[in-house]
Amino acid sequence: MVTIVIDGRKVKAKEASTVLETARELNIAIPTLCYHKDLSPFGACRLCAVEVKTNGTWHLAASCVTPVVEGMEIKTDSDTVRESRQIAAKLLFHRYPETEAVRQVARELGVTVPERKGEKHECILCGLCARTCNEIVGVKALNFEDRGVGRDVETPRIKFDPNACIGCGSCAFVCPTGYVSMEQKGDKRIIWDKVFKMVPCSVCGRYFAPEDQLRYISEKTGVPMSELTVCTSCR
Amino acid sequence: MNKIVFSSWGGKIVDNRKGKSSKTPAGTITFPSLQSGGELKSLMGWNGMVITDPETDVVSLTVRYLNEIRKISCGECSVCMLGIDRLLELIGELAEGGEVKGILTEMEAVVKQVSVNSKCFFGQSAVIPVMDAIKYYKAEFQALGAGGKQNDGKDFAVTVTAPCQAACPASLDIPGYIELIRNNRFSDSLDLIRERCILPGIIGRACTHPCEEACVRNAIDEPLAIRLLKRAAADKVLSGEGDALESSGKPKEGKVAIVGAGPAGLSAAYRLRAKGYGVTIFEALPRGGGMIASGIPEYRVPDDILNHEVDLIKRTGVEIRYNSPMEHLDWKKLQKDGYKALFIAVGAHKGNKMGISGEETRCEGLVDGVEFLRDMNLGKRIEPKKKVIVIGGGNVALDCARSCVRLGFEDVEIIYRRSRAEMPASIEEIKGAEEEGIKISFLAAPVSITVSDGCFRSAECCRMKLGEPDESGRRRPVPVKNSEYTIEADMIISAIGQSPAIPVVNASQELGLTSWGTIKADSATLATTVSGVYAGGDCVTGAATLIEALDAGNRAAESIDAYLAGRDRSDDLSFSGVDVTKIRTDGYVPKEPAEKVDFLDIGKRTSNFEEVEGGFSVSEAINEAKRCLRCYRVTVWQK
Numbered sequence: 001m002v003t004i005v006i007d008g009r010k011v012k013a014k015e016a017s018t019v020l021e022t023a024r025e026l027n028i029a030i031p032t033l034c035y036h037k038d039l040s041p042f043g044a045c046r047l048c049a050v051e052v053k054t055n056g057t058w059h060l061a062a063s064c065v066t067p068v069v070e071g072m073e074i075k076t077d078s079d080t081v082r083e084s085r086q087i088a089a090k091l092l093f094h095r096y097p098e099t100e101a102v103r104q105v106a107r108e109l110g111v112t113v114p115e116r117k118g119e120k121h122e123c124i125l126c127g128l129c130a131r132t133c134n135e136i137v138g139v140k141a142l143n144f145e146d147r148g149v150g151r152d153v154e155t156p157r158i159k160f161d162p163n164a165c166i167g168c169g170s171c172a173f174v175c176p177t178g179y180v181s182m183e184q185k186g187d188k189r190i191i192w193d194k195v196f197k198m199v200p201c202s203v204c205g206r207y208f209a210p211e212d213q214l215r216y217i218s219e220k221t222g223v224p225m226s227e228l229t230v231c232t233s234c235r
Numbered sequence: 236m237n238k239i240v241f242s243s244w245g246g247k248i249v250d251n252r253k254g255k256s257s258k259t260p261a262g263t264i265t266f267p268s269l270q271s272g273g274e275l276k277s278l279m280g281w282n283g284m285v286i287t288d289p290e291t292d293v294v295s296l297t298v299r300y301l302n303e304i305r306k307i308s309c310g311e312c313s314v315c316m317l318g319i320d321r322l323l324e325l326i327g328e329l330a331e332g333g334e335v336k337g338i339l340t341e342m343e344a345v346v347k348q349v350s351v352n353s354k355c356f357f358g359q360s361a362v363i364p365v366m367d368a369i370k371y372y373k374a375e376f377q378a379l380g381a382g383g384k385q386n387d388g389k390d391f392a393v394t395v396t397a398p399c400q401a402a403c404p405a406s407l408d409i410p411g412y413i414e415l416i417r418n419n420r421f422s423d424s425l426d427l428i429r430e431r432c433i434l435p436g437i438i439g440r441a442c443t444h445p446c447e448e449a450c451v452r453n454a455i456d457e458p459l460a461i462r463l464l465k466r467a468a469a470d471k472v473l474s475g476e477g478d479a480l481e482s483s484g485k486p487k488e489g490k491v492a493i494v495g496a497g498p499a500g501l502s503a504a505y506r507l508r509a510k511g512y513g514v515t516i517f518e519a520l521p522r523g524g525g526m527i528a529s530g531i532p533e534y535r536v537p538d539d540i541l542n543h544e545v546d547l548i549k550r551t552g553v554e555i556r557y558n559s560p561m562e563h564l565d566w567k568k569l570q571k572d573g574y575k576a577l578f579i580a581v582g583a584h585k586g587n588k589m590g591i592s593g594e595e596t597r598c599e600g601l602v603d604g605v606e607f608l609r610d611m612n613l614g615k616r617i618e619p620k621k622k623v624i625v626i627g628g629g630n631v632a633l634d635c636a637r638s639c640v641r642l643g644f645e646d647v648e649i650i651y652r653r654s655r656a657e658m659p660a661s662i663e664e665i666k667g668a669e670e671e672g673i674k675i676s677f678l679a680a681p682v683s684i685t686v687s688d689g690c691f692r693s694a695e696c697c698r699m700k701l702g703e704p705d706e707s708g709r710r711r712p713v714p715v716k717n718s719e720y721t722i723e724a725d726m727i728i729s730a731i732g733q734s735p736a737i738p739v740v741n742a743s744q745e746l747g748l749t750s751w752g753t754i755k756a757d758s759a760t761l762a763t764t765v766s767g768v769y770a771g772g773d774c775v776t777g778a779a780t781l782i783e784a785l786d787a788g789n790r791a792a793e794s795i796d797a798y799l800a801g802r803d804r805s806d807d808l809s810f811s812g813v814d815v816t817k818i819r820t821d822g823y824v825p826k827e828p829a830e831k832v833d834f835l836d837i838g839k840r841t842s843n844f845e846e847v848e849g850g851f852s853v854s855e856a857i858n859e860a861k862r863c864l865r866c867y868r869v870t871v872w873q874k
Contacts, residue, residue: 043354046314052823059823060351067825087348091317125310134419143418144311156310 002070007077019063019074020048028076030063031085033092033105034126036174039135041065042127046088047105051075060084085109096122101176121178125156129171129180139216141165160192167196167210201231208232240291242266243283243367246819250371252289265812267394267870270759273806280870281818284364291873293372294379296391297365298326300871303393304361307867309414315358318349322365332380339376342369350820355865356451357410360818390873394808397866398816399461402449405786407431409446409461410865416464417860419853421471428465429480432785433505433548434498436473436540437527439466440848443661443780451816451866456826460851460859463832467856473543480505480547487511489575489799494561494738497525498781499580499772501545502788503795504553510796514553515574519560521613525582526773527781529609530631532638533844564740566768576767576795579746579754580788583733583773584609589626593684594729600691601684604635604730611638619643620725624694626650626681627730628657629778633664635728636673640841647673648722652680652699652712667847670837680712682719684727693723735774740765753777760794760804761787769795808870815868830859 001012006023013022018041023030033045041064050063053073060080075081086109093106093113098120107113130142141164145157167189172182182191187207189196196210208231218225242249244264266285269275277291278284279300286293301323308316322345325338346369349362369376399409408427415424428435442462450458472478491507493500496518504514522528523545527536549555566577586603588594594601600620604627611617623644625636628651639647649668651658654677658665668675678701681694698718701710735753740746747755747764754763754770761769771787773779797804833849840847851859 042311044312046312046352046354049352054823057821059821061823062352062354065825066823069825084348084352087344088314088352091321091345091348092313094321095313095317125313127311140419143420144309156308156316 002068002072004068004070004072004074006074013068016067019050019052019061019066019068019072022068023050023063023074023076030076031089031105031108032064033101033124033176034128035064036128036131039128039131039174042131044126045092045124047085047092047109049081049084049088051078051081082110086111092124096120096124096177098122099124099177121181123158123179124177125158126176127158128174128176130158132170132174137166137168137170138220139164139166142171160194162192162194165192165194166213166216167191167194168213199229201234202229203234204231206231206233239285239287240289241284241286241371243364243371244280244285245282245817248371267808267810267813267872269806269874270809271806273874275808276873278870278872279364279368280872281360281363281868282813283819284367288873293368293375294326296871296873297368298323299391299393300869301326301365303395303871304357304869307357307361307395307865307869309355309865312354312358315349315353315355315361318345318353318358319362321345322362326376326379329376329379335377335380339369339373351822353822356818356820356822357865357867359820359822361867361869363819391871392874394870394872396810396815396868396870398449398451398868399446399459399866401810401815401868402445403431404445404780404783405431405789407446410863410867412468413459413461413464413860413863414865416468416856417863419857421468421853421856422475424468425472428468431789432465432782433480433502433788434527434544434781434785435465436469436544437498437524437536438782438785439463439469439850440536440540441527441531442782445782449816451864452824452862455824457829459863460829460832463851464856464859467851467853469540470850471853471856473540478543478547480551481509482551483508484511486513487799489513490515490573491576491578491795492517492569492574493578493580494564495519495525495580495582495772495774496523496545496555496557497580497582497772497784498527499582499784499788499791500525500578501548502785503578503580503771503791504555504788505548505551506789506792507795508548508551508553510792512796512799516553516555517559517561518555518557519581520609521557523555523557525580525784526584529584529612530605530634532608532612532634532641534637534641534840534847535634537846561738562736564738566740566765570767575799576769578761578788578791578795579738579740579763579768579770579774580772580784580791581735581738581774582784583735583753583778585734585736586729587732587734589681589729589731591681591683593686596686598686598689598691600724600726601686602726602728604631604728605733607635607728608638611642617642619645622646622648622724623726623728624648624650624722624724625728625730627732628653629659629730629732630661630664631733632728632730633660633668635730637664637668637671638844639728640671640673641844643842644726648724649673649675650679650681650696650722651675651677653709654678654701657701657709663848667834671841678712680714681727682714691724691727693721694727695719695721733773733778735777737774740768746770751777761791762794762798767798806874808872816866818866818868824864827862829862830855 031047043062043065048063052061089106089109096102098118099122100118103113103118133142141161145159169182172180187198198207214228276288277286305319310316346362346366353359412424412427444462446461447458490513493516496516508514586605619642678699683695685692698715699712702713705711756770756775761771771791772784835847
């Protein structure tokens with residue numbers, strides 16, 4: 001455990017935990033958009049900004065990617081923090097005005113957002129889909145398109161590798177805006193424009209999982225395919 | 236540079252516009268300059284803006300700068316990319332007559348947020364000069380709505396560097412290839428590496444990595460393991476199938492002859508071939524690689540890595556003629572054979588003499604280090620002896636010593652005339668040597684050797700102390716009176732430096748030489764005193780590093796191409812004297828140590844030449860790549 005001071009309170013925090021995790025354990029509210037407790041933090045949305053001081057100077061930092069260290073002081077609700085969070089939210093709302101997840105968090109941070117629901121499902125580059133695919137599923141079918149010197153891609157975006165994808169739909173599950181969507185038509189599942197053949201449950205007949213996904217699970221676990229063709233409801 | 240009209244470079248304001256006097260004398264600040272030495276008019280870069288031409292359109296300069304940094308903004312954090320877009324939008328609104336005060340206030344707020352809340356050091360630092368422009372050239376921005384000028388930016392050029400990139404002799408786009416690794420795109424990373432370094436598997440193992448010394452994370456925790464990341468990209472693609480280099484473009488008129496298939500020669504050959512020229516390399520040894528093949532032992536760079544990388548180059552159509560030494564180059568004859576240009580890259584393979592008495596005697600057991608390594612690497616059998624002393628402190632000496640251990644020499648001792656701090660060998664080599672039981676005697680040097688019955692018997696050595704610095708900047712070793720001692724050994728290997736063996740370029744046109752006996756070549760164009768003949772690498776600089784030789788090959792190819800096409804080389808910015816590591820922002824970065832690789836157990840090392848250092852796994856490489864702070868430094872400039 002390390003001793004830190006958060007909003008003037010001296011507390012003990014788990015070593016190597018992040019400022020965000022520690023704050024949430026203490027029921028201190030910090031907004032997030034690109035964070036998921038089961039994934040490594042990414043620091044994309046910049047809404048979880050806090051001020052930290054470790055050796056004399058206050059700095060702004062993204063609390064989700066900042067580990068607590070002994071003696072760290074933290075301010076989660078100063079004027080500086082509120083200003084930064086609001087402008088980050090304003091920029092997001094300005095770019096994605098019709099995406100509901102953005103509208104909600106912007107409204108919470110004091111941006112003027114009309115009450116109606118947003119009508120679009122844009123990709124806000126939060127990276128949750130890529131991290132899920134890399135860390136939880138492990139097939140690494142999603143990643144950021146690269147930019148920079150000599151690689152001028154107009155708009156950063158998530159790149160999809162159809163050869164690696166097993167059609168599990170985890171990315172659609174975790175996407176906060178509904179940009180990643182899954183469609184099912186009979187025995188076919190369509191996700192990221194790739195069509196997957198679904199396997200029917202040998203008990204109830206419902207199409208429940210893509211063949212590619214079951215094959216992947218079989219390879220990873222050694223369990224033969226024949227024992228994987230029962231859906232979770234019938235098991 | 237011309238007289239400064241306005242500068243905010245380094246955060247110091249120099250304002251010489253009408254009626255204002257500046258406090259800081261401009262002479263104390265070092266600005267970027269032009270490589271050609273020509274006049275640089277104005278620029279906007281990461282460290283500020285510098286205006287020397289009163290006619291410079293600051294708004295257009297700012298817009299061009301914002302567009303350039305937008306290309307590098309990766310989009311992985313919202314504030315930087317959306318912030319830069321918003322700034323460009325707001326300037327557009329100004330031009331359309333929007334409400335000036337509100338727009339400028341919002342611009343300041345956005346610049347401030349991007350500089351404190353961006354994820355990486357690039358986002359944080361890149362927008363700073365825009366604040367200078369809004370603050371000090373407010374009138375120009377205000378005038379936009381009233382039909383203020385904006386030009387098309389054709390007069391501006393852009394140069395991108397980074398501290399690591401600037402330190403790299405070959406200017407590799409290091410943040411770029413690290414980012415591709417971070418996104419699990421090893422093959423794309425390797426393509427980017429190959430744009431400046433055509434021997435990545437070798438360099439990823441044997442480079443002296445000046446980039447790591449420049450990494451800003453040195454001040455935070457540990458530098459990025461840039462060399463090992465390069466190795467990870469090379470090894471991953473090597474282990475897969477279908478590795479091939481970009482083939483040649485449209486065939487061009489003219490063949491180029493290259494002497495030496497070392498890193499400089501191979502690099503120049505590949506680049507010229509890729510431009511479409513016919514290329515023939517004349518190599519004296521039976522294999523390619525130069526010092527890599529004949530000097531660096533297999534436990535540092537395995538043969539199959541070298542063979543693969545040379546083979547890749549050959550497969551693009553480069554002809555390599557082995558066993559073809561060219562001590563007497565007939566340039567006129569080569570020209571008659573159709574060669575339009577010649578690149579001499581023979582390296583420095585002659586071991587320097589120690590200059591001590593007894594050395595001139597030919598005897599068994601008195602060995603030149605470079606020759607020792609070459610014989611060993613070309614397959615000659617070397618009988619291990621009981622005791623060997625190696626004289627010298629550079630990587631050649633370390634290579635000799637560590638090879639002797641593996642060859643079965645029982646007692647290996649290095650004798651170096653300065654102290655550990657001055658020892659030029661890389662720290663990894665010194666550490667490896669000590670782990671392998673090699674004794675290093677510092678501050679000692681031989682003064683004479685004793686030979687009997689045609690065999691080396693012993694060396695008389697003298698202790699040294701460090702005196703005043705010499706031309707290399709290191710403190711000169713000074714013999715300590717009456718400190719002589721005798722050391723008996725079966726072999727003495729001298730590894731105190733190398734010189735090039737200069738080929739003679741026919742009697743009528745002698746190659747100009749420097750006072751150190753290396754080939755004189757223009758540092759920018761690599762042209763020698765003989766028209767159409769270029770030179771680069773160790774034969775020009777004296778014994779240096781692989782990556783410098785590689786860069787010489789890159790630049791020789793550019794130069795020869797420009798020469799054959801009859802055009803000038805393009806100009807670019809030089810950051811000589813400018814501290815590229817400094818930025819005007821100060822973000823918080825949590826400490827995180829570098830990923831480490833495994834080394835072969837010491838017990839398993841010493842009877843074979845198996846590779847000692849391991850490489851990163853894919854996930855280790857990706858984790859290490861995540862530590863990169865993307866320290867790109869962008870400068871938009873006007874000639």
